[in-house]
Amino acid sequence: MIEANLSQTHQRLGEIIYSYYQLTKPRIIPLLLVTTAAGMWMAGEGKVDPFLLLITLLGGTLAAASAQALNCIYDRDIDYTMERTRHRPIPSGKIQPRDAALFAIALGTLSFILLSAFVNLLSALLAMAGIVFYMAIYTHLLKRHTTQNIVIGGAAGAIPALVGWAAVRNDLTWAPWLLFALVFLWTPPHFWALALMIKDDYAQVGVPMLPVVAGEEATTGQIWVYSLILVPSSLLLVYPLHASGLLYGLVAAILGFIFLKKAWLLKQVPTDKDLARSLFKFSILYMMLLCAGIVVDSLPITHYLVGTLPNI
Numbered sequence: 001m002i003e004a005n006l007s008q009t010h011q012r013l014g015e016i017i018y019s020y021y022q023l024t025k026p027r028i029i030p031l032l033l034v035t036t037a038a039g040m041w042m043a044g045e046g047k048v049d050p051f052l053l054l055i056t057l058l059g060g061t062l063a064a065a066s067a068q069a070l071n072c073i074y075d076r077d078i079d080y081t082m083e084r085t086r087h088r089p090i091p092s093g094k095i096q097p098r099d100a101a102l103f104a105i106a107l108g109t110l111s112f113i114l115l116s117a118f119v120n121l122l123s124a125l126l127a128m129a130g131i132v133f134y135m136a137i138y139t140h141l142l143k144r145h146t147t148q149n150i151v152i153g154g155a156a157g158a159i160p161a162l163v164g165w166a167a168v169r170n171d172l173t174w175a176p177w178l179l180f181a182l183v184f185l186w187t188p189p190h191f192w193a194l195a196l197m198i199k200d201d202y203a204q205v206g207v208p209m210l211p212v213v214a215g216e217e218a219t220t221g222q223i224w225v226y227s228l229i230l231v232p233s234s235l236l237l238v239y240p241l242h243a244s245g246l247l248y249g250l251v252a253a254i255l256g257f258i259f260l261k262k263a264w265l266l267k268q269v270p271t272d273k274d275l276a277r278s279l280f281k282f283s284i285l286y287m288m289l290l291c292a293g294i295v296v297d298s299l300p301i302t303h304y305l306v307g308t309l310p311n312i
């Protein structure tokens with residue numbers, strides 16, 4: 001009897017922990033951290049202190065989780081109506097908004113304390129700016145009011161790259177701002193490709209995502225324009241900034257070619273959901289590999305190997 005009660009309590013506790021985990025939209029956080037790591041390695045020119053890395057990624061995780069939990073509280077009405085989001089912890093009644101708010105405040109506070117105490121004030125303030133921008137500008141001001149919601153709001157998702165650089169150098173030069181710009185330019189193709197697939201959901205709750213208001217043709221046209229700016233911009237890290245080298249340049253060029261091809265194919269058949277899905281999925285791989293390219297390119301072993309290549 002006691003054993004059965006204990007096992008029930010364990011199970012209940014497990015469910016509660018899982019619900020809080022879900023509240024942070026955990027699947028998105030790893031890619032945000034990958035952009036932070038790219039900023040760190042670029043700033044450290046291949047050498048990053050493991051303790052600094054750990055604390056920065058932990059602080060970044062806590063800040064992003066806090067931002068997502070706050071977003072879940074604010075958007076609980078539309079999340080309840082949309083099929084994709086109906087099972088989130090707040091609309092499904094697993095977590096009360098008040099408890100979620102306490103959780104989000106605790107995460108945000110912990111992030112600020114960790115980053116300011118063990119990293120530096122600039123990175124802590126940037127992470128806080130990310131939370132405020134995502135909530136106040138994207139979620140509150142823009143999401144339900146303009147088709148440009150994710151273009152301007154996308155700046156929040158680009159801040160973790162700045163956090164990474166600032167954690168190592170305690171400043172912000174052209175190179176981190178370019179990395180910021182790459183994530184910023186990448187966000188519209190990333191999100192609109194997905195929005196093309198789930199536009200009926202957004203239409204149902206009156207969120208003016210571009211495909212809902214302007215239609216598929218205009219959206220794929222915009223995706224194409226942003227992709228056309230993104231791909232050449234990614235090479236600016238090599239020249240004129242010299243913040244990354246030829247290996248990264250090669251990776252960026254190959255990834256960029258595939259990105260442009262997928263965006264172009266989608267532009268030809270704007271209603272094809274498979275092409276939209278393909279671009280959305282590739283957008284995630286693109287950002288992951290682009291950042292991996294920055295990291296690998298910065299490593300001393302890469303410099304050594306590139307140095308041993310015969311001059312052409």
Ligand code: HEM
Nearest residue numbers: 027028031032035150153154157158183187191194284287
């Ligand atoms: C305003 C900007 C953005 C919006 C509106 C947006 C929106 C979304 C949405 C609605 C999903 C589907 C998630 C779900 O089904 O619950 C998604 C997936 C995803 N997003 Fe974004 N996103 C944005 C920016 C970013 C940024 C900056 C990153 C990271 C650098 C990112 C990384 C991801 C990843 C990794 C997934 C796939 C998650 C999975 O495996 O299901 N997103 N995004």
Ligand SMILES: CC(C)=CCC/C(C)=C/CC/C(C)=C/COP(=O)(O)OP(=O)(O)O
Nearest residue numbers: 028063064067127130131134156157159160
């Ligand atoms: C430094 C720092 C903490 C930055 C915060 C970055 C951050 C949390 C970016 C998230 C971007 C994102 C996935 C938005 C989802 O949009 P949505 O909320 O409209 O998606 P939904 O339709 O799934 O709810």
